[in-house]
Amino acid sequence: MSNRSVFLLISAAASLVIIIAAVAIGSVAVSPIETISILVSRFTGIQMDPEIPGYRIAIVADLRLPRVLLAFIAGAALSVSGAVMQSVLKNPLASSFTLGVSSGASLGAGSVILFGLSGALHGMLTVPAAGFAASVLTVFLLLRFSRAIDPSLRNNTIILSGMILSLFLNAILTLFSVLSTDGLKNILSWQLGSFALRGMTPVYLLLPLTAAGTLAIFRYRRELDILTFGGDEAAALGVPVRKTKNTLVILASVLTGCTIAFTGVIGFVDLAIPHIVRRLWGPSHRTLIPFSFLFGGSFMVLADLFCRTVYPPAELPVGAVTALMGAPVFAHIYLSSRRSGA
Amino acid sequence: MSILRIPHVFNSHISLVLPPLHRYSGFMNRSCRGFPAIPVRLIPVLAVLAAAVLMAGCSPRKESRTVRDTLRIVSLSPAATSILHDLSLTESLVGIDRWSAPLQGVPDGLAVFDMINPDAERVMALEPDIIFVSSMTRDATGRDPFKPFSERGMAVHYIPVSDSLDAIRRDVRFIAEACGVPESGESLVGAMDATLRRISRIVATIPEDKRKRVYFEIGAGSKLYSFGSGVYLDELVCAAGGKNIFAGEYGWIAVHAEQILARDPEIILTNVPDAGAAAEIVSRPGWDALKAVRERHVYAIDHGASSQPAPSVIRALEEIARILHPDVFTGEEK
Numbered sequence: 001m002s003n004r005s006v007f008l009l010i011s012a013a014a015s016l017v018i019i020i021a022a023v024a025i026g027s028v029a030v031s032p033i034e035t036i037s038i039l040v041s042r043f044t045g046i047q048m049d050p051e052i053p054g055y056r057i058a059i060v061a062d063l064r065l066p067r068v069l070l071a072f073i074a075g076a077a078l079s080v081s082g083a084v085m086q087s088v089l090k091n092p093l094a095s096s097f098t099l100g101v102s103s104g105a106s107l108g109a110g111s112v113i114l115f116g117l118s119g120a121l122h123g124m125l126t127v128p129a130a131g132f133a134a135s136v137l138t139v140f141l142l143l144r145f146s147r148a149i150d151p152s153l154r155n156n157t158i159i160l161s162g163m164i165l166s167l168f169l170n171a172i173l174t175l176f177s178v179l180s181t182d183g184l185k186n187i188l189s190w191q192l193g194s195f196a197l198r199g200m201t202p203v204y205l206l207l208p209l210t211a212a213g214t215l216a217i218f219r220y221r222r223e224l225d226i227l228t229f230g231g232d233e234a235a236a237l238g239v240p241v242r243k244t245k246n247t248l249v250i251l252a253s254v255l256t257g258c259t260i261a262f263t264g265v266i267g268f269v270d271l272a273i274p275h276i277v278r279r280l281w282g283p284s285h286r287t288l289i290p291f292s293f294l295f296g297g298s299f300m301v302l303a304d305l306f307c308r309t310v311y312p313p314a315e316l317p318v319g320a321v322t323a324l325m326g327a328p329v330f331a332h333i334y335l336s337s338r339r340s341g342a
Numbered sequence: 343m344s345i346l347r348i349p350h351v352f353n354s355h356i357s358l359v360l361p362p363l364h365r366y367s368g369f370m371n372r373s374c375r376g377f378p379a380i381p382v383r384l385i386p387v388l389a390v391l392a393a394a395v396l397m398a399g400c401s402p403r404k405e406s407r408t409v410r411d412t413l414r415i416v417s418l419s420p421a422a423t424s425i426l427h428d429l430s431l432t433e434s435l436v437g438i439d440r441w442s443a444p445l446q447g448v449p450d451g452l453a454v455f456d457m458i459n460p461d462a463e464r465v466m467a468l469e470p471d472i473i474f475v476s477s478m479t480r481d482a483t484g485r486d487p488f489k490p491f492s493e494r495g496m497a498v499h500y501i502p503v504s505d506s507l508d509a510i511r512r513d514v515r516f517i518a519e520a521c522g523v524p525e526s527g528e529s530l531v532g533a534m535d536a537t538l539r540r541i542s543r544i545v546a547t548i549p550e551d552k553r554k555r556v557y558f559e560i561g562a563g564s565k566l567y568s569f570g571s572g573v574y575l576d577e578l579v580c581a582a583g584g585k586n587i588f589a590g591e592y593g594w595i596a597v598h599a600e601q602i603l604a605r606d607p608e609i610i611l612t613n614v615p616d617a618g619a620a621a622e623i624v625s626r627p628g629w630d631a632l633k634a635v636r637e638r639h640v641y642a643i644d645h646g647a648s649s650q651p652a653p654s655v656i657r658a659l660e661e662i663a664r665i666l667h668p669d670v671f672t673g674e675e676k
Contacts, residue, residue, distance in 0.1 A: 028463040054494065059463045062490030178565075178596065197462050197487035313454070313461035 004287055011294045015072070018298045022068045022305045023060060027312035030056050039065070067195045069203045070262070071304040071318075072297035074195070075269055077210040077259040079296025082270025083277070083288050084217055084252040087224050088245055089155045095270045096256035099142060099162030099249075101135045102265045103169035105257055108134020109264075110173050110187045128202070128261040135257030138165065139250055153242050154231070158249070192317035193264035195304050202262040213255045214293055220248060221285035228283065268323040269296055269303075272330040279333050299326070413521065414470045417442055418457055419501040422474035424652035425517050429526050436468045439476070446646050446654070462490075470496060472520060477502045504651035505593070507538075507577050514653060530653055537656050538581060541663050544670055545583035554666055556584040557607035557634070560594075560649075562614050562622065568597045574651055575658075582663035584609065603631060609666060610634040613658075615645040641665050 024035040037049050038060045078096075085094045096102065109131035142158070142165055150157040177187055217224075223244050226234045235241050260266065273296040274288060281287040300318075303325055307316040416437035417423040423442035426432060432447055439457040442448055453468060455461060458479055465473065475488055477500045488498040499520055504510050511531050518527020556579050561567030569575050570591030579586045587605040588595065610632070612619045620640045629635045648658035664671045 026463050027461050028467045055466050055469050058490055058494050059466050062493065063462045063466060194459060196459060197490075199487070199489050308461070313464050314456060315459045315461060 004281070007281070008287075008290055008294075011291060011298075015294045015298045018301050019068055019072060022071075022301045023064045025305060025309060026059065026064055027309060028056075028059055030060055035060055062199075063197075066198060066200045066203055067304065067308075068301055070195045070198055070206070071300045073203065073206045073210050074259045074263045074266065075273075075300025075303075076293040076297035077206070077213065077255045078266065078270040078300075079273035079277075079292040080210075080214050080217060080289055081252040081255040081259075082296075083274035083285075083292045084224065084248050085270075086274055087228050087283075087285065087288075088248045088252070089159055090228060090230065091155060091159055092275065093271070094155075094159055096135075096253050097265075097267055097270065098159065098166065099253065100138050100166035100169055101253045101256050102260055102267075103166040103173070104138025105131040105135040105260050106187075106191055106265060107169045107173045107176075108132075108137075109261065110176060110191075113187055114176050128258075131261035132258050135261065136254060138169065139253040139257070141165065143246060143249065152231075153245060191265045191319075193260070193266035193319040194315070195263055195318065196308070196315065198262060206259060206262060209258055210255065213251060214289065217248065217251055217255075218285075218289050220244065221289060224248070224285040225283075264319070266300075266319045266322060268319075268326050269300060272326045273299060276330060276333050413472065414468065415472045415474070415521070416453075416455075416465055416468060416470040417474045418455060418460055418465075418479060419474045419476035420445060420457075421476075421504065421513065421650045421652050422499075422501045422517055423448060424650045424654050425514055425530075426474075426521070428514075428530055428653045429518055429521065429523060431521055431523070434521070436470055437465060444646070445650070466491065466494075472497045472499070474499050474501050474517065474520075476500075505573050507534075507574050507655075510534075510574060510651050510653065510655065513651065534653050534656050537660065541659060542581055545581065545663070545667075548583050548667060548670065552667075553583050553585050554608040555587050555605065556609045556611060556666070557587050557602055557605070558643075559610065559612040559614060559619075559623065562612070562616075562619065565596050566599065566602070567594065569594050574655055575648065578648075578655060578659045578662055579611075582659055582666050584662065584666045599626070599628070603628070606632055607634045608637075608639060610640040611643050611662065611665070612640070613643040613645045613648045615649075639665075 020036070020039070023039065024030065024032045030038075034049070034052055034056060038052065038057050040046060042061045042065070082095045085096060085099070086092055088094075109127045111134075112127050112130040142162055143153075145165070146153055146157045146161045149161070173187070223234075223239050226237050226239050227241070227244065231241050234244075256270065274292050277288055277291045277295055281291055300322070303322045304318050306325065307318045307321050310316065413431075413434040414436045415426065415431065415434045417426060417435060418437075418439040420439060420441040423435070423438055424445055426435065427445065427447040432449055435449065435452055437453040437455060438448060439455050439460070441457055443452075443454050453464060455465065457476055460479070473488060473491055473496055475498060480487060480500050486492075486498075492498040497520060499516070501513060501517070502509070504513055511534070514530050514534075515524070515527045518524050518530070558568055558575060558579060559566060560569065560575070568588050570586070570588045570593055572592050573594060576586050576589060580589075587602070587607050588597065610620075610623055612623060616622075620642045623629065623640050624635055624638070634640060643658055643661055647654040647661070660671075
């Protein structure tokens with residue numbers, strides 16, 4: 001077995017341990033043995049210890065488990081998406097966020113929150129649906145706009161167009177929220193991101209979506225390797241550059257779009273995790289994609305665990321904590337491997 | 343037992359009209375032209391997605407719970423907390439949201455939660471029978487965030503942020519019924535209406551030209567907030583025999599100082615929860631051009647009574663009526 005496969009197996013096992021540990025820890029104490037027996041009975045249907053009070057079963061199975069799983073999936077999806085954007089656009093700071101995907105999603109979800117549509121359509125997934133639709137629309141707008149000014153779709157054109165679009169969409173949302181007093185707090189809390197009280201529905205929806213999206217991206221791993229050399233070299237090697245770029249940008253945006261539609265905007269993970277993985281295992285997408293998936297997921301689970309346990313009963317916004325925890329780690333890894341002459 | 347009921351959402355004034363689909367089809371065709379067709383290797387991915395959407399409907403089991411003698415209520419809606427107080431049910435409260443904590447008559451020592459991001463585990467550990475949740479909490483997520491609670495047999499009720507006296511009456515009746523005391527709800531609504539009738543009888547004798555122009559400030563700072571019609575506070579100002587200077591606007595609004603100066607209110611009311619709120623308004627540069635400021639008709643209104651859509655607003659109404667027409671209402675109250 002190659003080094004890479006061993007590390008991948010170890011990382012997968014570590015991710016599983018982190019997930020189970022995060023389900024066992026929370027603001028209400030449930031012992032690890034109780035947690036495991038609740039989880040086992042949840043997944044296998046085997047009758048557990050009847051002594052466990054019902055509320056603890058509900059806390060572990062209905063409140064924590066969906067939350068931890070959603071955090072893992074979101075972290076994984078955002079990191080993979082970030083890795084793709086950085087490689088495709090050959091820019092270490094490129095991400096779905098700088099391309100305006102999150103601004104689009106915020107505007108879509110924010111409009112629904114502000115104009116009270118979610119009350120009228122109660123019971124449906126109005127806010128996530130609007131967020132997702134708006135983020136997809138944003139990417140299409142972005143690509144169309146970029147192509148209109150630069151038919152060869154150069155990276156700088158896409159990145160600059162994304163920034164313009166992002167600023168423009170943010171301005172619209174700011175205007176909307178100034179005109180309304182009561183929706184402001186809701187928009188703010190949506191923009192800060194959270195995994196709480198989402199239930200299993202987003203997990204059932206996002207798990208296959210993220211798995212499928214990551215697999216689809218993994219099938220483009222060779223094209224991704226070649227694209228990082230630059231457009232001309234890739235074209236010389238027979239890669240249909242424009243088409244591949246288009247497909248990958250859309251795939252990565254959809255991964256981000258559907259994730260933040262459910263969780264709200266959570267930044268930094270998509271930027272930092274792929275860089276950390278590249279520093280540790282090199283830039284080949286055969287390692288970058290799967291390790292970004294596992295690292296991103298585990299990191300997000302830990303960040304969320306920190307949010308909900310460090311200062312109960314208040315919950316910290318997970319978006320702030322990802323940056324708070326991630327920035328020093330990122331700086332350390334980036335700088336130390338620099339010094340060692342990488 | 344009904345586990346989940348959503349009051350008012352369906353009989354509110356929102357009508358949903360969807361235009362026919364074909365109206366969009368032309369637009370879709372135009373905007374999609376020139377975009378890449380879906381690559382063949384993504385087709386299996388799309389198939390998995392379709393399966394995922396079908397799978398998302400799975401829902402876990404329901405449980406029955408043991409019945410206790412005493413009711414345990416968690417209120418994550420300040421309006422509901424205020425109504426529970428008026429229904430004399432505060433001793434059943436085991437947990438409240440942060441905005442409910444300073445309200446009149448709320449006992450100390452209860453578990454306090456954030457309204458938008460409550461610590462759900464701790465709510466669950468309190469094992470309440472009934473949970474009142476502000477619709478704001480739901481709107482921030484757009485679903486039924488408290489489903490794990492209703493699945494355990496707890497009654498979860500989403501309480502709208504009501505904006506009219508009529509809606510307040512409905513909320514009172516709904517909460518009273520949810521707590522098994524419908525007759526208390528009826529008598530509370532009856533008491534509300536009796537006071538309203540008494541005041542409007544007196545106000546009816548005041549001639550139209552004696553109704554004063556009122557500016558009611560609900561938020562100060564870098565932006566000023568007030569309200570137009572369609573807000574219960576506007577109904578109160580009107581019922582107390584005043585004229586809201588922003589009655590031509592609708593809903594909760596941000597206003598500009600210039601608009602206030604142009605409308606020259608004779609009375610300024612503020613329910614900003616700050617002891618110096620009225621003095622701060624008087625001290626604003628340029629505001630001494632206003633009749634209300636020159637004649638020192640700037641008054642603070644009880645924040646607790648007026649800020650939540652609950653029967654307590656009737657106390658605010660009496661307060662406003664006394665300020666607007668001191669000659670008619672002085673010594674009139676019990």
